[in-house]
Amino acid sequence: MLFLARMDVTFPESMSDETKAEFMAREKEYSGNLQRTGKMRDIWRVVGEYSNYSVYDVADNDELHAILSGFPMYPYMKIKVTPLAQHPNAIK
Numbered sequence: 001m002l003f004l005a006r007m008d009v010t011f012p013e014s015m016s017d018e019t020k021a022e023f024m025a026r027e028k029e030y031s032g033n034l035q036r037t038g039k040m041r042d043i044w045r046v047v048g049e050y051s052n053y054s055v056y057d058v059a060d061n062d063e064l065h066a067i068l069s070g071f072p073m074y075p076y077m078k079i080k081v082t083p084l085a086q087h088p089n090a091i092k
């Protein structure tokens, strides 16, 4: 099953730059592992925002929830998930 997720990240004003850098490093590792295993098919930055669109290829809603809630930044994310189906006009 394919899902599109939009993630908007907002860190608390009080969070130090050092802590933010630690979150970013942990996030990069987690995200890289998902991409290497094929669970995350794609990730794109939203221009001008600390947000992304990413596509997940997972067995079911439960697997997607486990993946999303495992992101180190999850407590600071607003996530909107859209289930995807084949488009009849797609040529690939």
Ligand SMILES: O=C(O)C[C@H]1C=CC(=O)O1
Residues within 6 Å of the ligand: 007, 009, 027, 028, 031, 043, 050, 051, 052, 071, 073
């Ligand atoms: O930079 C981001 O968009 C935040 C975060 C969410 C997934 C990921 O790889 O990084």
